[in-house]
Amino acid sequence: MSQEGVESQATTILESVIVYKLCCGGRGLPARGLALAAMPPTKAIGHLDADCFYVSAERVRDGFLKGKPVGVLGNQGACVIAKSYEMKAAGVKTGEPIWEAIQKCPDGIYVKRDFRWYEVLSQRLLDAMHHFSPEVEYYSIDEFFFRAVPLPGRTLQQTAEAMRDHLLHTVGVPVTVGIGRSKTLAKLISDTAKPFGALALLEREDERRLLRRMPVTEISGIAARRAATLAAYGIRTCLELADAQRSLVTQVITATGEAIWWELNGEPITPLHTQRPPHKMLSRGGSIGKATADRQRVWGFVVRNLERLIEGLEFHRVWAGALTLLLQYDDGLESGVQEELLTPTMRFDLLLDALKRGFERVWLPGLRVSRMHLIASQLRRPGFVQRGLFEPPEEPARRLAQLKREINEQLGRFALRSGATLTLNDIYRDQEQGYDICDIRGKICF
Amino acid sequence: MFAGVALAFSQIPTYLIERHGLNRRIYHRGGEDEIQFLLGDRERVLPVWFEGQLQILPWGLPRSYRSTLPSTAWTWRSTVEEGGWNALEPQLVCIPARMGLDRGVWFRIREGVRGLVVHDESGQPVVYVLVEPATHYYRIMTRSDWMPCLVGEAI
Numbered sequence: 040m041s042q043e044g045v046e047s048q049a050t051t052i053l054e055s056v057i058v059y060k061l062c063c064g065g066r067g068l069p070a071r072g073l074a075l076a077a078m079p080p081t082k083a084i085g086h087l088d089a090d091c092f093y094v095s096a097e098r099v100r101d102g103f104l105k106g107k108p109v110g111v112l113g114n115q116g117a118c119v120i121a122k123s124y125e126m127k128a129a130g131v132k133t134g135e136p137i138w139e140a141i142q143k144c145p146d147g148i149y150v151k152r153d154f155r156w157y158e159v160l161s162q163r164l165l166d167a168m169h170h171f172s173p174e175v176e177y178y179s180i181d182e183f184f185f186r187a188v189p190l191p192g193r194t195l196q197q198t199a200e201a202m203r204d205h206l207l208h209t210v211g212v213p214v215t216v217g218i219g220r221s222k223t224l225a226k227l228i229s230d231t232a233k234p235f236g237a238l239a240l241l242e243r244e245d246e247r248r249l250l251r252r253m254p255v256t257e258i259s260g261i262a263a264r265r266a267a268t269l270a271a272y273g274i275r276t277c278l279e280l281a282d283a284q285r286s287l288v289t290q291v292i293t294a295t296g297e298a299i300w301w302e303l304n305g306e307p308i309t310p311l312h313t314q315r316p317p318h319k320m321l322s323r324g325g326s327i328g329k330a331t332a333d334r335q336r337v338w339g340f341v342v343r344n345l346e347r348l349i350e351g352l353e354f355h356r357v358w359a360g361a362l363t364l365l366l367q368y369d370d371g372l373e374s375g376v377q378e379e380l381l382t383p384t385m386r387f388d389l390l391l392d393a394l395k396r397g398f399e400r401v402w403l404p405g406l407r408v409s410r411m412h413l414i415a416s417q418l419r420r421p422g423f424v425q426r427g428l429f430e431p432p433e434e435p436a437r438r439l440a441q442l443k444r445e446i447n448e449q450l451g452r453f454a455l456r457s458g459a460t461l462t463l464n465d466i467y468r469d470q471e472q473g474y475d476i477c478d479i480r481g482k483i484c485f
Numbered sequence: 486m487f488a489g490v491a492l493a494f495s496q497i498p499t500y501l502i503e504r505h506g507l508n509r510r511i512y513h514r515g516g517e518d519e520i521q522f523l524l525g526d527r528e529r530v531l532p533v534w535f536e537g538q539l540q541i542l543p544w545g546l547p548r549s550y551r552s553t554l555p556s557t558a559w560t561w562r563s564t565v566e567e568g569g570w571n572a573l574e575p576q577l578v579c580i581p582a583r584m585g586l587d588r589g590v591w592f593r594i595r596e597g598v599r600g601l602v603v604h605d606e607s608g609q610p611v612v613y614v615l616v617e618p619a620t621h622y623y624r625i626m627t628r629s630d631w632m633p634c635l636v637g638e639a640i
Contacts, residue, residue: 105516108515112626115621116640117625137590137626145589146515148584150592150593151640
């Protein structure tokens with residue numbers, strides 16, 4: 040469909056939504072909620088998947104990239120973490136090193152990832168989806184599940200098409216929409232309709248035709264090992280899994296398999312999560328770039344990740360009861376330690392003290408650190424915390440944290456940061472290093 | 486080795502395309518056409534914002550060329566900052582670019598790269614690309630130890 044056609048249709052759909060809102064009257068309610076409240080209930084579930092999202096996001100702000108083979112590179116500039124369909128056609132695979140990618144696709148254009156921008160667009164997609172559905176699950180940065188509600192006077196197929204066109208028109212990102220009787224079916228449907236597709240399949244015969252040609256590995260939760268186990272029982276396609284005896288599936292791939300079995304047979308087992316369930320743990324970390332044996336630099340990364348972790352604790356309003364520090368060395372060695380805190384906290388000084396103790400125990404002089412993880416666990420809400428007798432005074436630390444937060448909100452993230460991170464000025468100078476995929480909040484799937 | 490830039494076809498005025506015969510530099514890799522300016526071109530030139538307008542200027546001097554100007558295509562930013570070019574009254578300029586090429590890797594450039602313009606004996610302005618030690622990211626991406634100075638971005 041041409042861009043003009045898409046825009047025209049999207050405009051029509053928007054008008055349809057607006058007219059519907061006006062017809063329903065009801066002053067005082069938010070227009071969006073009003074329209075959706077009047078829509079008929081449905082059991083159908085939708086799955087929306089942005090097409091090559093990182094590349095599409097880059098194209099939103101740089102139209103020159105449209106139609107060209109584009110690869111988005113990861114943190115270190117070494118691997119392709121996302122690619123356009125043009126680059127895929129040249130044989131480049133996700134995760135492939137750039138040096139292999141340029142052999143397959145010499146015309147490829149390589150772009151540094153910018154997760155902050157991708158989150159902005161992800162939130163815009165989420166906002167736009169709420170115009171179509173009262174229940175939306177923010178599954179991942181580029182995937183959403185939703186209660187599929189037909190627009191007034193439209194079928195679910197037409198609604199899926201309208202949603203797809205509206206999101207392209209308003210957000211600029213091409214997406215594929217699949218609608219089915221369960222989350223698993225909806226995801227399989229959208230997978231087959233990519234790219235820029237829209238497909239609603241609600242009849243069992245249509246589902247069976249789809250499942251017949253899909254291997255079980257297309258299902259989330261079934262990877263090579265489970266597929267091999269199922270294959271021993273003659274189950275290779277999704278349809279064979281759906282038609283298998285439920286008790287056998289449960290026996291072979293446990294309760295997860297049973298849930299999938301129900302979902303493949305059109306019985307929704309997995310609920311829509313419109314709010315993220317509370318965290319059991321929060322973590323920050325990853326690669327530190329060039330591996331180093333420089334103690335000060337590694338400690339700088341530890342403190343940097345602590346500051347990022349505290350941002351997460353503050354956002355989710357939880358205190359950490361324990362901190363785990365894991366260091367990975369480039370020769371494959373790992374060392375880790377868990378430090379229990381006297382009382383749960385999100386205070387920088389107390390968490391830093393715990394980390395200092397832990398760092399002494401995991402630091403292996405002479406070995407080069409390549410990755411690290413900092414994990415806060417035993418999370419508690421502040422109101423449900425037993426205070427300790429020997430904690431340093433709370434008020435100065437609270438006021439300092441508040442001041443730091445306010446300065447960084449006004450001047451930019453990390454404008455005010457710990458002096459221990461001065462060894463990482465090269466990292467802080469690069470804005471795009473400051474925001475990583477794990478800083479994106481609200482999604483269900485990592 | 487930084488080996489060239491590409492601009493979107495629409496970024497270059499038609500009169501410049503005609504005057505400098507840039508049509509032969511047009512390249513199509515999908516989407517909008519681009520115009521490439523490569524180190525290996527027979528006529529080595531770059532687009533430069535100079536004296537208030539976009540101009541096409543010679544990119545450095547080839548080794549065979551007899552001149553008091555350095556026979557190179559690049560110069561270290563530190564050399565410029567230390568005054569190494571002062572005697573030639575250099576002017577810092579922007580070389581607009583949408584992509585750069587280094588060791589076979591085309592990478593996206595948001596605005597352009599920094600350059601320096603000096604005049605040769607005949608008064609012809611010549612542009613050199615400013616370079617600096619490569620960041621970790623750039624070194625991994627291109628395997629080059631140095632990189633062009635980019636305008637308004639760090640990669």
